[in-house]
Amino acid sequence: MCDYVFVLHSSDEKLQVFVEEKLTENGLEVSKSGYPTETEACAFVIHVPDNLIQTEAESWGFLKRDERGFKREYVSVQHDLFEQPYTAMTSDIFTPSEVSFIAHEIIKRIKIGEVPDFFPRPKSGVHSHDPMMLALERVEIGECWPLHAPAEERFAAWKVGPANSTFPDHMEHYFGANVALYFAWLRNYIIWLVLPAIAGTAVYTYHSLHPEVNVDNSLVSPIYTLLIIVWSVFFVKSWDRLSSTLVCRWGITDVKWRREVRPGFTGLKRISPVTGHPERYFNPLERVFRYFVSGCVTTVMLVLAFSVMVISLNLQGYIHPYSYSRNYLLFPSISWLCDEGEYFDPSGKGPFPSLLLFIPVILHVVIIQVLNKVYQVVAIKLTEWENHRSPSQHENALFVKRFFFEAFDCYIALFYLAFVELDIVLLRRELVSLYTVDSVRRLATETIIPLLTRKATRKLSDNDSSPSATHQVNPRLAKDYDKPEYEQFDDYLEMVVQLGYVTLFAGAFPLAAPLSFVCNILELYSDVFKLSTICRRPVVHRVTSIGVWSILIKGTILLSVFTNLYIFCFTSEQLMTYAPSLFTVTPLAVEEMAKAGSDHVHDIAAGAGMTVAGIMAVLEHGLLAAVAAVWILIPDTPGEVADELARREYVKFLRDHDKTRVVGVSSTTCMGI
Numbered sequence: 121m122c123d124y125v126f127v128l129h130s131s132d133e134k135l136q137v138f139v140e141e142k143l144t145e146n147g148l149e150v151s152k153s154g155y156p157t158e159t160e161a162c163a164f165v166i167h168v169p170d171n172l173i174q175t176e177a178e179s180w181g182f183l184k185r186d187e188r189g190f191k192r193e194y195v196s197v198q199h200d201l202f203e204q205p206y207t208a209m210t211s212d213i214f215t216p217s218e219v220s221f222i223a224h225e226i227i228k229r230i231k232i233g234e235v236p237d238f239f240p241r242p243k244s245g246v247h248s249h250d251p252m253m254l255a256l257e258r259v260e261i262g263e264c265w266p267l268h269a270p271a272e273e274r275f276a277a278w279k280v281g282p283a284n285s286t287f288p289d290h291m292e293h294y295f296g297a298n299v300a301l302y303f304a305w306l307r308n309y310i311i312w313l314v315l316p317a318i319a320g321t322a323v324y325t326y327h328s329l330h331p332e333v334n335v336d337n338s339l340v341s342p343i344y345t346l347l348i349i350v351w352s353v354f355f356v357k358s359w360d361r362l363s364s365t366l367v368c369r370w371g372i373t374d375v376k377w378r379r380e381v382r383p384g385f386t387g388l389k390r391i392s393p394v395t396g397h398p399e400r401y402f403n404p405l406e407r408v409f410r411y412f413v414s415g416c417v418t419t420v421m422l423v424l425a426f427s428v429m430v431i432s433l434n435l436q437g438y439i440h441p442y443s444y445s446r447n448y449l450l451f452p453s454i455s456w457l458c459d460e461g462e463y464f465d466p467s468g469k470g471p472f473p474s475l476l477l478f479i480p481v482i483l484h485v486v487i488i489q490v491l492n493k494v495y496q497v498v499a500i501k502l503t504e505w506e507n508h509r510s511p512s513q514h515e516n517a518l519f520v521k522r523f524f525f526e527a528f529d530c531y532i533a534l535f536y537l538a539f540v541e542l543d544i545v546l547l548r549r550e551l552v553s554l555y556t557v558d559s560v561r562r563l564a565t566e567t568i569i570p571l572l573t574r575k576a577t578r579k580l581s582d583n584d585s586s587p588s589a590t591h592q593v594n595p596r597l598a599k600d601y602d603k604p605e606y607e608q609f610d611d612y613l614e615m616v617v618q619l620g621y622v623t624l625f626a627g628a629f630p631l632a633a634p635l636s637f638v639c640n641i642l643e644l645y646s647d648v649f650k651l652s653t654i655c656r657r658p659v660v661h662r663v664t665s666i667g668v669w670s671i672l673i674k675g676t677i678l679l680s681v682f683t684n685l686y687i688f689c690f691t692s693e694q695l696m697t698y699a700p701s702l703f704t705v706t707p708l709a710v711e712e713m714a715k716a717g718s719d720h721v722h723d724i725a726a727g728a729g730m731t732v733a734g735i736m737a738v739l740e741h742g743l744l745a746a747v748a749a750v751w752i753l754i755p756d757t758p759g760e761v762a763d764e765l766a767r768r769e770y771v772k773f774l775r776d777h778d779k780t781r782v783v784g785v786s787s788t789t790c791m792g793i
Contacts, residue, residue: 124166124223125153125597126253129261131160134238139262140164142252146230147172148223153594156601165267165594168223173214174199176222183371183768184213191371191764192771216273217296220266221660227253227264254383265605266657267596269294274652282307282644292370295651296660300370301363302611303644305666308362309615310640312355316622316633319347323630336544337693341627345684348626348633352619352677353747360670360756367664368761382511384504402507414502418521421495422528428487429533434458435480437466438537438546445540466549481553485561488529495525516668523613523672530554530617534625538683544628544692551629555621559639562614563646606655611647612669615640616676623680627687627694674751681743689736693722699735702728 128139143150148166155161168176174196177184184194184202194202202213230252232239240259256262268274273294280290287307292300323344327333335341387402430449433439437458439449458464463476470476499521508514533554537547618640622632651658688694696703703722724732757765 123267123596124220124227124264125267125594125600126164126166126227126264127155127161127262127601128163128256129155129158129161129263130240132238134236135240136162138236138239139252139256142230142233143227146226148226151594153597154592156593156598163594163597165597166223166227168219168226172226173219173222176226177214177218180222180225182214182218191768193775215293216269217292217294217660220657221296221662223266224264224659251383265600266659268600268652268657278648278652282310282641282648288366289369291648292366295658296662297367297370297372298661298663299606299608299651299658301366301663301666302608303647304362304366305359306611306615306640306644306647308359309355309619310637310644312351312358313622313633313637313640316348316351317637318634319344320630320633324634327630334545335548335628335630335692337697338627339694339697341630341692342688342694342698344630345627345688348623349677349681349684349743350746352623352680353750356674356677357750357754357756361754361758363665364757365761368764372662372664380511381509382514384507384514385509386507402509407506407508410502410506414506414521417498417502418495418525421491421498421525425488425491425525425529426532428484428491429529429536432480432484433533433536435464435483436550437464438533438541438550443541445536478553478557481557484533485554485557489561492522492526492529496522499525512667519609519668520672522609523616526613527617527620530558531620531624538625538628538687538691542691544687547625547687547691548628551621551625551632555629555632555635558617559635563642600656603654603656606651606658608658612666615643616669616672619673620676620680623677624683625687626680626684627692678744678747681740681747685736685740685743688739689732690724695732695735696722701725702732 126139126143128136130136140150140152143164143166147169149169151165151167153163153165155163174194177194178196182194183191185191186198186201187203199213228251231248232250232252232255233248235248240256240261253262253264257264276290276294280287282303288300288304291303323338323340326340327335327338333339381400385400385402387400389398390401391397392399430439431451431454433449434451434455435457437455439445440455441450443450456462458466458480460467461469463470464480466477499518503514503518503521506517508517533550534547537543537550618636621629622636626632693703702725704725706721706723755762
């Protein structure tokens with residue numbers, strides 16, 4: 121069962137009749153419903169009839185398995201020859217996600233047609249060729265989303281369990297590829313974390329058994345760092361291969377994608393040099409100027425985030441009178457709070473040390489979250505103003521802005537301690553604090569707080585004596601109307617930032633991998649629960665990859681080569697343990713030791729600077745060459761998947777040129793795909 125709801129927050133009866141007629145004219149079955157919190161508003165619960173589903177499935181080129189086990193494009197006149205998916209809970213050959221996708225595409229492309237006088241006008245105006253749903257959303261009186269199915273179907277993936285290899289297939293069956301690929305990536309990430317979790321635990325145990333050894337001078341930390349770099353490279357390649365396998369198995373690879381223009385795209389009308397049809401054109405040079413303005417606005421926001429970081433480091437005692445940056449980043453008016461015996465004394469000699477020590481970190485995280493929310497609004501406005509042509513270009517531009525801003529917030533303090541203060545002990549301390557607070561915040565804000573808030577809101581709503589709606593409220597709408605929309609960006613961002621904690625500063629925090637392994641298992645179940653219970657059912661997008669996140673993950677892995685080598689050669693004493701003749705050691709005064717993470721500092725010996733830099737350059741070039749070799753030489757698509765894709769192309773060729781021979785082609789190498 122997959123129904124959509126189109127909510128019209130308007131008491132205009134003419135508009136309500138107009139919308140209902142437009143929906144039914146396009147072959148949709150519509151039933152009118154009331155809206156729980158608005159007596160004058162109405163909702164249209166939309167059901168797509170079977171004949172329309174079959175027509176659309178054939179139009180989109182859905183791949184379905186026929187009775188002989190051959191996967192080929194669906195043909196409506198041969199409907200009885202196709203089999204239902206093995207994840208199906210009904211006799212229908214189409215999954216709920218496929219039906220949801222079809223419903224959304226039909227609703228999305230319904231045009232207004234002849235614009236009636238009573239139709240609301242947004243500032244940009246309204247035209248006959250505008251999609252009705254978009255026009256109503258612009259004036260904030262219309263919204264549309266898929267309704268959740270009954271619990272048995274909604275919790276099918278939960279019952280199977282993430283440990284089952286078919287878990288991603290069950291997620292795709294109900295939520296679609298865009299959601300399923302995230303969960304498949306997270307599941308793959310957890311599986312691959314087993315090795316570094318074991319290694320990180322072993323390194324931590326070694327350090328615990330040898331008190332004289334720490335992350336600064338450990339002989340095993342560089343080995344662990346090298347393991348993490350190698351691990352991350354193969355992890356990324358494993359995901360590329362798994363992703364191509366999944367989208368092939370789900371039959372999305374060969375979908376006839378249509379060149380889609382974003383509804384909000386504006387431009388001058390011209391004749392397309394490609395198609396010869398009228399189209400809207402926007403000068404790319406003007407977009408470059410808008411990119412520049414977006415960059416300037418983002419820079420201002422980053423300065424604010426940097427200022428918050430400086431205040432936080434002052435309150436935690438990381439910037440002190442002996443710091444390298446004391447002349448321009450030390451603020452005595454607030455840094456005194458972390459002096460010996462004061463409220464935030466990092467040595468624990470102040471009042472209530474078990475409580476007050478975490479206040480600066482908590483304040484830092486809270487303020488950063490507020491800045492992230494503010495920048496989210498700013499980024500949406502900027503990206504809309506940049507006027508991207510396609511939805512994917514618009515989405516990627518928005519994601520990149522938000523990722524770099526929020527990643528900057530998460531990492532800037534760590535980069536400062538690692539590459540300015542050159543103190544790996546303080547770096548480890550800040551890493552532990554940020555990781556712990558962020559993990560607790562993520563669990564609380566994603567699941568616990570929304571669930572409690574929704575229950576409290578529902579209780580107040582039940583006690584409200586407001587008049588009932590004009591029409592009876594659909595039971596499924598009554599359960600879903602007050603649920604928040606699912607924000608997939610936050611889920612990806614949290615995991616990619618966490619991957620950065622594991623890889624960018626591997627030698628400083630070996631426990632990041634085992635802690636991430638445990639936290640991610642909880643995160644996986646929490647996200648499934650959130651999707652199935654707390655959030656509205658997301659709109660289905662038949663995507664073939666995780667998009668720009670794949671590039672950002674690879675960029676993080678490449679950056680980890682530089683950060684870890686710099687920490688090995690300059691920040692820590694790890695290289696000094698292997699080549700002591702290249703460094704000198706200077707003891708610190710008592711007052712300096714109270715602020716720094718060690719009782720001494722190490723410096724490069726006179727005349728050895730080029731040698732140390734050369735060691736780093738050789739290691740960096742060697743590791744980057746190895747990374748390139750792995751990513752280039754190992755194909756992204758497994759052999760059996762490549763064979764299956766080639767078979768499909770061959771079947772398509774035969775169908776177009778010699779239809780009598782299509783029946784003889786079987787899927788011999790990839791029956792499970």
